[in-house]
Amino acid sequence: MSVEAEYEEISILKEIAELLNEGTDTNDILSGVLKKLLHVTGLQTGWIFLIDENGTHHLAADEALPPALTNNTKQRMCLGNCWCVNKYNNHQLKKATNIMECKRIEEAMEENAGETCGLTHHATVPLGAGQERFGLLNVGSPYKTHFEKNELALLEAVAYQIGTALKRIKLTQREQETALIAERNRLARDLHDSVNQLLFSLSLTARAGVEMTSVAEVKQTFNYIQDLAQEALGEMRALIWQLRPQGLENGLISALRSYAEMLGLAIETNVMGAASIPGKVEEALWRIGQEALANCKKHSQSTVVKLFFHTAKDGVAMTVQDNGCGFHFEEELEIPSLGLKNMKSPTEALKGKFQLNSKPGSGTEIQIYIPF
Template sequence: MSVEARYEEIGILKEIAELLNEGTDTNAVLSGVLKKLLHVTGLQIGWIFFIDENGKQQLAADVALPPALAYNDKQRMCEGKCWCVNKYNNQQLTKASNIMECKRIEDAIDERAGETCGLTHHATVPLRAGQERFGILNVGSPNKTHFEKNELALLEAVAYQIGTALKRIKLTQREQETALVAERNRLARDLHDSVNQLLFSLSLTARAGVEMTQTDEVKQTFSYIQDLAQKALGEMRALIWQLRPLGLENGLVSALRSYADMLGLSIETTVTGAASIPGRAEETLWRIGQEALANCKKHSQTTAAHLFFQTSKDGVTMTIRDTGCGFHYDENLDIPSLGLKSMKTRTEALSGQFQLKSKPEGGTEIQIHIPF
């Protein structure tokens, strides 16, 4: 390699490193890096797959996919297996390599799915940081059937940078989540030690006023103040629970039981499985469970609910059901309330599935499945 070519390669790595160090939004970072990589190498087409521990791939970024691959909202890239993903999952892909043919392209040609723009081959590079693996980087160009050693070496160097950046972003997000939990705990303590105590004192003072006065109008006023203080105390305790579930250290099911008890609900629980739940999934299920039990208290016209909780090595499923008044729900229409929409959004943020069933006089059931 000439000195000029070597300097050019160093310049490429420097520009990509700067992009990777600038952001914490994974999709935006990968898209920008992929565009820069294709521009400086003269390649035209690229995509990045995240691949989870179960071997399932997710299209994380792409540039200039031919119509045959981009058709129908890139469905061909979002499902099914291919040779490069299989090699990665079989631990056979440890460095940058030529993939002689692209199975997705071949399938698209066989199915006459659209124009392939001359793309038939691509290079594949694993994305990793130390022993942690994230997925693969694929790049190619029309009518390019082979990559030279120096091209593969450059791609591998970039892949190492991407893997390191993904690790950094992951650690940063974990730190932010930890900081958020700490802030919630601090706010919960402040509310308990100040506002909660003031409301309790107000309730006692109003009660004393009722007993001390002889005037009916004044008694009614103090009674009204006492009732308001008691309601405010209930709302405050529920808010503190939402900020810092005091029973979550004993497990999610125990915390939901305690929360239901605080709301005045009688809850029956059925638990199967004993797998450990990741922190983010547990937090999401806790928030959804709170919302579901609060809805039961407010709208179901019943004080009984049933919680089903099942864990396995592949994921967790939580079902909360009541036998109350229910409501008319058509799954083909939008979800009718903001709280239910929030549950669905929280579930899908973790690639989970949300199901809602309800009918008048037939009760309501929500089921959440979150994969690991």
């Protein structure tokens, strides 16, 4: 390799490294670095698949895909497997691969699904850092069926940079989650030590006021103050529970049972499976379960709730069911309350499924499934 070529390669890696170090949003970073890579190498088309531990891929970034691959909102790129993904999942891809015919393009041509613009092959490079694997970088150009050694070496260097950036982002997110939990615990302690104690003192003072006066109107006022203080204490305890899930160390079901009892609900539980649940999933189910139980207390006009919990090796299902008043709900309509949205959003954020069933007079059922 000539001095000029080496200098150009170093310049390319420097530009991409700077781009990778600028942000923390995975999709934005991958889209930007892919665009930069194609520009500086003269290649025209590329896409990045992120692949999870179960071998499921999703299209994280793409640039200048031919119409055959972009039809139907890029459905062909998002569904099904292909040779590069299969090789990755079978641990057959260890480094940049020179020539790989694209199964997705072949299928598009067979189905006359649109113009391919001369793209038939691509180089594919696994993305990783250390022992961690994240997905695939694929690049190509019309009528290009061969990549030189120096091209593959550059792609491998870029792929390693991307993998390192993905690992950094993952670690940063984990640190942020840990910091958030610590902050919630601190806030819960502060609320318990200050506001909770003040409300308790107010309740005792109001009770003493009732005993000290013989005037009916004054007694009534003190009784009203005491009732308000007790209600605020209940709300404060619920808030502290939400901030700091005491008892979660004894298991999710135990924590939800204790939370239901704290709300004054009688809870029946049915638990199946003994597989361990990832911490992030357990935290989400705890928050969702809290919201569901709080909704039962506030809206169902029932004091009995059923909790079904089924854990398998690849996912967990949770159902919260009451026999209360229910309400009219149609699946195609928008979720009617903020509480229900607060259950649906974290479920879908973890690629899970949220289902609500309710009819007037027939109670309400919340079904949650989260894969892992």
